[in-house]
Amino acid sequence: MSDKNHDLDLHELLAARRNHLPVEADNAYFEGIVSQFHQHQMADVLKVRQSFWGKVANLPEILSQAFTFPTPVRLAVPAMAACLLLAFGVIFNDSSSPEAPALAALSLEEQENAIAAFAEDFGTSNTLLAPAEIDQVASLDEIPHYVMTQAPSSVDAVVAF
Amino acid sequence: MDQPDPPDTHDPDDDVLVARTQNGDPSAYDELIRRYQKRVYSVIYNMTHNHADTNDLLMETFAKAYKGIHGFKRGARFYTWVYRIAVNQTINFLKRNKNRSNVSLDNEDNDLQNRKEMIDQSLAADAEKQNQMQELQKKLNQSLLRLSEEHRAVVTLADVQGLSHEEISKILGISKGTVKSRLFYAHKQLQKYLRDYRES
Numbered sequence: 001m002s003d004k005n006h007d008l009d010l011h012e013l014l015a016a017r018r019n020h021l022p023v024e025a026d027n028a029y030f031e032g033i034v035s036q037f038h039q040h041q042m043a044d045v046l047k048v049r050q051s052f053w054g055k056v057a058n059l060p061e062i063l064s065q066a067f068t069f070p071t072p073v074r075l076a077v078p079a080m081a082a083c084l085l086l087a088f089g090v091i092f093n094d095s096s097s098p099e100a101p102a103l104a105a106l107s108l109e110e111q112e113n114a115i116a117a118f119a120e121d122f123g124t125s126n127t128l129l130a131p132a133e134i135d136q137v138a139s140l141d142e143i144p145h146y147v148m149t150q151a152p153s154s155v156d157a158v159v160a161f
Numbered sequence: 162m163d164q165p166d167p168p169d170t171h172d173p174d175d176d177v178l179v180a181r182t183q184n185g186d187p188s189a190y191d192e193l194i195r196r197y198q199k200r201v202y203s204v205i206y207n208m209t210h211n212h213a214d215t216n217d218l219l220m221e222t223f224a225k226a227y228k229g230i231h232g233f234k235r236g237a238r239f240y241t242w243v244y245r246i247a248v249n250q251t252i253n254f255l256k257r258n259k260n261r262s263n264v265s266l267d268n269e270d271n272d273l274q275n276r277k278e279m280i281d282q283s284l285a286a287d288a289e290k291q292n293q294m295q296e297l298q299k300k301l302n303q304s305l306l307r308l309s310e311e312h313r314a315v316v317t318l319a320d321v322q323g324l325s326h327e328e329i330s331k332i333l334g335i336s337k338g339t340v341k342s343r344l345f346y347a348h349k350q351l352q353k354y355l356r357d358y359r360e361s
Binding site for chain 2: 010
């Protein structure tokens with residue numbers, strides 16, 4: 001066969017693929033892509049959650065030095081709840097954070113679900129979120145410093161709750 | 162399954178959707194996904210020939226584009242940018258998983274070239290020609306496997322997606338001359354492989 005015929009065969013063969021997608025890629029599959037993307041973003045958020053707890057693993061110790069609550073039990077829950085509030089504040093409000101786009105892509109309901117999942121780590125309630133102080137924190141790295149220096153009002157609020 | 166033709170003009174609606182996304186409206190990005198999901202899927206699938214891998218890479222592509230949307234330059238073409246992300250992600254994936262992806266490609270292609278709908282859509286109802294083309298598709302699959310990821314990308318974008326050399330040069334970040342030379346080399350290689358198969 002001549003090169004010219006090979007050329008024709010090749011272009012015809014390749015062009016035939018233009019109209020082909022596998023049977024798995026049907027209309028139902030493509031209708032679900034956006035939903036699947038949101039789930040993918042949710043998974044990213046959960047990875048952030050794991051990363052966050054890794055970063056703040058030593059916070060109880062830091063907090064025990066920062067506040068003078070009467071008993072360790074009374075300290076632990078509100079202090080960590082305050083951290084929870086602060087962490088989400090940081091993630092939600094710091095647009096330069098690499099984690100922020102993952103959350104921003106979610107609907108409000110999905111964000112609430114993510115928050116609830118995050119909150120369950122400490123058996124606390126997502127109704128504790130949204131203190132005014134969160135806007136003052138610029139990054140996750142500043143949380144320990146912030147909690148030690150400025151967060152008592154948040155902790156008091158949690159205690160009151 | 163049909164896919165839409167690749168866009169050949171700058172769709173002004175894309176700019177609006179990108180701007181809305183940059184301003185914090187996630188529903189605008191959902192619309193961009195809907196608009197380009199089939200095209201991006203097709204690019205990735207024609208390089209991997211594996212639905213599961215394509216699906217994973219599709220998600221990673223849209224997630225990466227979303228994360229980088231604030232750095233997207235207004236006036237640029239969104240689809241060129243998202244194609245570039247898809248192709249780069251796919252090339253990296255194929256290089257990382259060379260042995261595994263070759264196996265999956267081979268298996269998937271055996272299935273692909275036997276599918277009735279592909280034959281029906283691409284050829285007239287000529288049984289003899291269908292059989293011949295079916296066999297040639299199988300050989301072409303094996304031939305594509307022997308190309309480098311970069312050459313396979315150019316063939317996919319040019320011959321399967323039908324994009325111009327200029328569009329491909331923007332997507333891959335290479336000159337038009339390099340696009341042409343890679344395409345020329347890839348065609349020669351594929352023709353040689355097909356000839357070898359026919360003569361063997």
